[in-house]
Amino acid sequence: MTKRQSLCVSVIIPCFNAQASISDAVASATRQQNVDLQIICVNDHSTDTTPQILSSLASQGEIEYLDVEQGQGAANARNQGLEIARGEYIQFLDADDLLLENKLCRQGGILTQNNADFIAGAYQYQNLGGDCSMHYPDNDHWHGLIASKLGRTSANLFRKSALVALGGWSVRQKSSQEYELMYRLLKNNHKLAFDNQTGALITANPGSISQTNLLDNSWRFIELRTRIINYLKATGELTPAHLALYSKVCQRSREEVAHLSEKPEMVC
Structure with missing residues (x-):
């Protein structure tokens, strides 16, 4: 699970009934190169075989696995993972998304070189019909924030100290969660950098909060x-x-x- 390199990244994956996708999500993280990697999977009271899959991955040393109370949601699961994260940088990865090759090393380098606190990254999006589209961040950060063009949860990367300073994710925000988080980061003068190279595949999930309510x-x-x-x-x-x-x-x-x-x- 751990690759001894200078760049230390914790990948936090909230999981709710993710049996169909969680193994692939974890594999996309373990394939990241040139990083000291910690993968934390947070089970949010799944009722399918997700707990068994996570237990197996943990027994193989692939992940660290913890459970949270029922009904707390992804924001709380991310915060629980953040509490035990050892990395200087934090990658939040939704269980139905994939990290693409070299994302963590590249974006960690961008954060370091720019002394930035978080990155808005480019990503590929696959809708419920299977059609794919490319999305790139807007380099006017307020314009991008208003227009939802500052990446997505799995496409971005954060410095842990900035997240801790804000108290993490808002558990009261039931949708637009990453944009509420980035709004607070910008409002508190945390520096944003950009990555225009595609770093994640975001897959629409019919059961996700963005597709319901x-x-x-x-x-x-x-x-x-x-x-x-x-x-x-x-x-x-x-x-x-x-x-x-x-x-x-x-x-x-x-x-x-x-x-x-x-x-x-x-x-x-």
């Missing part, structure tokens, strides 16, 4: 972008381009809300 997800999307705009206004950083983008993404999300419910329209 779509109505609530749309409202949470708008609420977070409203917080971002209010912060930029208060700090004097708000630009007409930010406002225009905010109006555009809010309009799109309002249309989704209108389609899904009869709730009163939220004004952006």
Whole structure:
């Protein structure tokens, strides 16, 4: 499990009923080269064979395995993993995603060279129909945050000390979790770097929070972008381009809300 090199990375994988994908996710982490690697799998009360798979991987020395209480969600599972992480850098990997070759070594080098606290990375996304698309980070960090163009959980990499300073993930945020986390990082002056080389394959999961509870997800999307705009206004950083983008993404999300419910329209 451990490769003695200078770059120390902890990979934290929250697992809920992930029997179909967890072995591949772990394998994509163990294939990473030139890193001192710790893989932590956090079982969030799975009811399939995930616990047995994790126990087997742990007995082979591939992973460290822990359980959390039922119903706490992925954010809590990530925080539990963070508590025992030994790495200077943290890779959060969803159980249905894959890390691509050399991601950790490359992104760890970028963080080190730029003295940065987290990376927004490029990724390949496969939707429920099997179609794939490429996504690249926007190098205007506030623009990217508003437009959801600062990578995804599995595509990014974080410095542990920055995460600990913020108290980790918000367990109250049920969707847009990585964007809420990155908002707090940026708001607290943690430095962002970018990686335009594809580092992860993100696979849509029909049971994930992003594919269910779509109505609530749309409202949470708008609420977070409203917080971002209010912060930029208060700090004097708000630009007409930010406002225009905010109006555009809010309009799109309002249309989704209108389609899904009869709730009163939220004004952006």
